[in-house]
Amino acid sequence: MKLAILSRNGKLYSTRRLVEAARERGHSVRVLDPLRCYMRIASDGFAMHHQGRPLTGYHAVIPRIGASVTRYGTAVLRQFELMGTFTPNPSDSILKARDKLRCHQLLAAQGLGLPATVFGDNPDDTSDLLAMLGPTPHVIKLNEGTQGAGVMLTEKLSASRSVIEALRGLYANFLVQEFVAEAKGADLRCFVVGGKVVATMKRQAPKGDFRSNLHRGGTAKAVTATAAEEDTAIRAAKLLGLGVAGVDLIRSQRGPLILEVNASPGLEGIEAASGVDIAGSIIECVAIGGKKPTTHAGRGLLRQA
Incomplete structure (x- = not known):
């Protein structure tokens, strides 16, 4: 071929x-x-x-x-x-996957779990927008950022307003989300190929950070995803029409929550952590x-x- x-x-x-x-x-x-x-x-x-x-x-x-x-x-x-x-x-x-706002709207419409998210444009609406989200801490992320870039944690309401004002001054598109404390700086990357989860790794943020991305100094180890986590990852990939996807989840008290669906997920970290020949699975698919x-x-x- x-x-x-x-x-x-x-x-x-x-x-x-x-x-x-x-x-x-x-x-x-x-x-x-x-x-x-x-x-x-x-x-x-x-x-x-x-x-x-x-x-x-x-x-x-x-x-x-x-x-x-x-x-x-x-x-x-x-x-x-x-x-x-x-x-x-x-x-x-x-x-669809690259646009975080569109992706979240599509996933939420199908009942898939994700952190509460707000989005707005006019500075006059900032106070009400944050009231819709709830109390701090807040996670503010660029709509098209990758590898943890453009993701910020604000612990006070005044800090959330300041960051939002600065981003609006740069004409940046961004989302504001609830901070899920029970995740403790860890997330799961479920690697979906052909409608199946072929490997899962748990990524842990370095001390003093909340971002678990390996490019940000996070560590990774292979884990076994629960049936609910695998089902969430598979449904998310299928909904977006992706045969190959890295679905990032966090474990919360209300079940798995989707942080992001990556349409070009890297292989190095998860192959090293899991020992699975993911490249081979992709080629066979x-x-x-x-x-x-x-x-x-x-x-x-x-x-x-």
């Missing part, structure tokens, strides 16, 4: 592992920088080139699109979809999907593997 991986850096751990896993299983695989892909869109068909050469005949594409290139990267992925290429994470699903006929969106054509 001919596979493509959309990644800006072929030397990154996750990209390298996917390439290794694909080649170990006898697939042809190529890493493509999405910013070097460019496309032709016309009513008579779709075409795409990468560094001067046509991109044709790919059975499947695995997106590893960073937050900084979300808009262009998903446009490239959408072009692959329109050309009949299978992907486990469609472009629209990635966009993609290989199954890539063998199925794919409808050419808007044209009704079929691509046969």
Whole structure:
């Protein structure tokens, strides 16, 4: 099978592992920088080139699109979809996951647990907005931040107002959430592939911080998720249309609460903690999907593997 991986850096751990896993299983695989892909869109068909050469005949594409290139990267992925290429994470699903506000609205509408969240625009409404949320501490996070960047904890109401005023002055989009104290600075990353949780790790924030991200100095160890936690993670990924997802949960007195659904979850931390060949699971899942006929969106054509 001919596979493509959309990644800006072929030397990154996750990209390298996917390439290794694909080649170990006898697939042809190529890493493509999405910013070097460019496309032709016309009513008579779709075409795409990468560094001067046509991109044709790919059975499947695995997106590893960073937050900084979300808009262009998903446009490239959408072009692959329109050309009949299978992907486990469609472009629209990635966009849903990247927009934290939209993601939370979709999850809450289906009854999935998450920390109470408020969102508003006008400075005149800040006091009432925070009253809707409840007492401090509050967690304030940028709507499209990643790896713990742009996430702040405020312990006093005056601090919440000050941070909100500063972010509004920067024209930033942000959410304000309740702080779930019983989580004690820990969360779970459930890695979902093909509708199953293939590995789970517990991440613990370093002393003096509440963010458990490994990029922020957090530690990780393999754990066994409960049936409720696995069900929550699987439902969240399915709701967003993601075949591959890292679903971050916290354990609370009212059950598992979703913090975030990551459409391009890193492999290094969870493979090291769990010892599971997650890259191999992804490739096997993609290989199954890539063998199925794919409808050419808007044209009704079929691509046969």
